[in-house]
Amino acid sequence: MTRSSFRYLEPTFFAGLLDDPVLLVRVRPLKESCLFDCGQIHHLAKRVLKSVTTLFISHAHMDHFMGIDTFIRHNHVSPKTFDIFGPPGIGSKLAAKLSGYDWNLTEPYWCTFRVHEIHSDRTLTFLSPGAEGFPCRLSGETLRSGKAIYRNPFLEVKAELCDHRIPALIYRATEIQSFLVDETRIEQLGLIRGDWLRILKKRFYGGALAQGPLKVLRRLGDRVVEELVECPVALYEAIRGEEAPASIGYVTDIGATRENLEKVAALMEGVTLLICECAFLAEERDKAQLSSHLSTIDLNRLVERLRPRFLLPMHFSKCYSGKSRLLYEELKTPPGVALLRLPEHLTPRPLLPGEIPKLKTG
Numbered sequence: 312m313t314r315s316s317f318r319y320l321e322p323t324f325f326a327g328l329l330d331d332p333v334l335l336v337r338v339r340p341l342k343e344s345c346l347f348d349c350g351q352i353h354h355l356a357k358r359v360l361k362s363v364t365t366l367f368i369s370h371a372h373m374d375h376f377m378g379i380d381t382f383i384r385h386n387h388v389s390p391k392t393f394d395i396f397g398p399p400g401i402g403s404k405l406a407a408k409l410s411g412y413d414w415n416l417t418e419p420y421w422c423t424f425r426v427h428e429i430h431s432d433r434t435l436t437f438l439s440p441g442a443e444g445f446p447c448r449l450s451g452e453t454l455r456s457g458k459a460i461y462r463n464p465f466l467e468v469k470a471e472l473c474d475h476r477i478p479a480l481i482y483r484a485t486e487i488q489s490f491l492v493d494e495t496r497i498e499q500l501g502l503i504r505g506d507w508l509r510i511l512k513k514r515f516y517g518g519a520l521a522q523g524p525l526k527v528l529r530r531l532g533d534r535v536v537e538e539l540v541e542c543p544v545a546l547y548e549a550i551r552g553e554e555a556p557a558s559i560g561y562v563t564d565i566g567a568t569r570e571n572l573e574k575v576a577a578l579m580e581g582v583t584l585l586i587c588e589c590a591f592l593a594e595e596r597d598k599a600q601l602s603s604h605l606s607t608i609d610l611n612r613l614v615e616r617l618r619p620r621f622l623l624p625m626h627f628s629k630c631y632s633g634k635s636r637l638l639y640e641e642l643k644t645p646p647g648v649a650l651l652r653l654p655e656h657l658t659p660r661p662l663l664p665g666e667i668p669k670l671k672t673g
Contacts (some may be wrong), residue, residue, distance in 0.1 A: 327656040353376035368397035370479040406447035414444035491552035566603035585619040607641040
């Protein structure tokens with residue numbers, strides 16, 4: 312996968328095949344990042360963690376949430392407000408983490424955590440201001456009218472609740488549609504490039520396409536005339552280039568039930584990069600079903616249906632340590648789908664006592 316696959320986003324998977332899954336998505340124009348899941352993250356550089364403004368948690372099992380302590384440690388003295396999205400109950404779970412520490416030395420400029428609990432029909436929002444020692448307060452409740460849960464000028468994130476014997480979220484991060492014109496359509500309409508195109512682009516990114524009439528240049532025979540277009544929205548639709556925005560799908564820890572798989576298929580249709588759990592090999596599909604995970608059989612069926620440009624399997628069961636080649640042997644990607652491979656581990660190996668210099672006493 313090349314950087315050119317995405318216009319605004321830069322995904323980096325900070326884990327090996329058997330490590331706790333950690334996906335960092337850098338939004339290049341904002342110089343900010345989003346973090347998808349937060350298991351062991353001690354190997355991420357401090358400057359990487361300090362670039363994160365938004366976290367998306369699939370569920371609160373340790374291997375997906377325990378790293379929140381590390382994140383808090385590096386960011387709590389920042390004046391920022393951090394948004395954390397997660398399934399029902401994530402607000403109280405973060406509050407329990409924060410309440411386990413003493414905050415008697417707080418400062419007025421400390422950060423605030425804004426936690427969004429994604430329910431099937433509504434979103435609950437909690438605020439934990441650091442200046443007050445991180446109490447957890449319900450600050451709002453909104454009804455959900457669609458799958459979108461977050462948006463900035465360059466990125467939209469949608470989420471769907473699936474079943475992992477507890478509610479677990481899957482996510483799709485999609486680049487916001489960029490301003491794109493089709494030169495052939497411009498020529499067919501007799502339009503001539505000019506300052507009007509720059510104004511139209513500025514209105515597009517400012518969300519003001521319908522702001523008012525726009526003067527354009529049009530060729531009439533041998534003459535070029537200035538013409539007033541009453542509906543710039545219709546003008547842009549007439550000259551707009553067709554290019555699906557790039558997107559990243561993040562799927563982990565769900566059972567291979569028909570309902571779950573239909574939700575994945577609906578949310579991930581047309582996805583550019585699919586990052587998907589594959590915990591078990593085909594021969595242990597029954598074990599996968601008992602523990603609400605996916606096997607190679609389930610992932611192959613999903614990929615055949617979705618046909619992403621890139622597939623990154625992850626979160627392989629640690630029971631296969633040293634046998635990762637078996638996973639890749641069982642995955643059958645259809646034409647046009649590039650299979651991306653991970654080493655088994657990226658995180659540092661724990662130190663043994665004999666590797667540490669002995670303390671000299673006397």
